[in-house]
Amino acid sequence: MFSSLRKFFASDADPREARRPLWNAVVATARAPHWYAQGTIPDTLDGRFDMISLVMALVLHRIDDEPAQGLAGVQLTELFVNDMDGQMRQIGFGDMVVGKQVGRMMSALGGRLGAYRAADGSDELRSALVRNLWRGQEPVEAGLTHVMAEVAALRAALAATPVNDLIVADHLAGAAH
Template sequence: MFSSLRKLFTSGPDPRDARRPLWNAVVATARDPHWYADGDVPDTLDGRFDMISLVLALVLHRIDEEPAQALAGVHLTELFVDDMDGQMRQIGFGDMVVGKQIGRMVGALGGRLGAYRAADGSDELKAALIRNLWRGKDAPDAGLAHVMAEVAALRAGLSAMPVERLIAAERLPERA
């Protein structure tokens, strides 16, 4: 919806198109089967949203380390909103509901951006993962250990990647 309005009031290419490959990489990384099979993250609409939010938060944290690239983070967040809007409409949500749900999703992303700044291996990160991925229910020990290890590996891979290369990326760092 937002992209349709943008097209009405602007001319030329959408400046966010340059970030679309990175957005696709975020989604592909979040949909990697290991999160759901080895990590026991629920493979549900909520679980998928939670994983996209987790990966997106880690990518946005890395972009934030390079203030000159702040616009890339804004564009990536706008692509998140547009994609969530489109997904909800595709599964049948109406206009009245979509706006409220998008507001909740953006709020959830904001909360996760703060929570996922916790250090790798910390009790704070563990609590945030349990709260967000398993919705506060008991997380399977092996699954939680897998997710914590993979988050640390992804964060390390992102840290090793120059931000300029990251924002142009079509893939995120490979699993170890």
């Protein structure tokens, strides 16, 4: 009898958790020290968010190459939202503020998805990186050169990774630098 009741109280596993290794790899890639040291990206809350958004955009672009894997992109984005929500609550933002901030973050990610489609080495990509990573302040040229090279390397590594492999594992971790 109890075994038949168990099915009413058992919760199904969250299907988004299948994307957790990829999400963790996005965050680890974005937090790699070289972005902030050699790349001169500000190691601040905004700088970290901007880096996560950059790596996330590149990963989502790769997932978009396989339309049949669209759900994986949605699940990864939901993990992004949940993590950002949790991070803001952890640093003390209240319920009223968190919703608005998450909305702004999603809007920012959406804008970056478009901006980071620019070709590697292009003036458009350079402008997008300066606008988003350095908030429009002209960075040290060596830092920008480093970031542009690492973005190109990451994009190449993603392009060389089959989407099926990407969405089930953390193939990002050593992709760039």
